[in-house]
Amino acid sequence: MFRISKVARYNNEFEPADRFKSDAETVVLFDFAKPEKDLLFDTSPNKNNGTIYNAKWVDLKHD
Numbered sequence: 066m067f068r069i070s071k072v073a074r075y076n077n078e079f080e081p082a083d084r085f086k087s088d089a090e091t092v093v094l095f096d097f098a099k100p101e102k103d104l105l106f107d108t109s110p111n112k113n114n115g116t117i118y119n120a121k122w123v124d125l126k127h128d
Contacts, residue, residue, distance in 0.1 A: 066084055066085045066094065066095065066097070066098075067093075067094070067095045067097060068085045068087075068091060068093070068094045068095075069091075069092040069093045070090045070091055070092060071090045071091075071092055072090045087108060087109035087110065091109045091111070092109070092111060092113065093107045093109060093111060093113045094107060094108045094109040095107060095108070095115065096108060098125070103116055103117045103118070103120070104116060104117070105117055
């Protein structure tokens with residue numbers, strides 16, 4: 066997942082969450098594990114959807 070926020074989320078070392086949740090400070094929240102061909106949907110209420118150009122998708126291997 067990829068999130069852009071209006072505020073700084075962290076000011077020292079941290080362990081990132083496996084998944085982020087949208088809140089009032091979220092500008093965009095993309096889940097790259099769930100693309101729709103060349104579209105990337107913003108799962109925040111802002112709906113800042115994007116278009117992916119020339120991507121080569123690969124399967125992730127989970128341990």
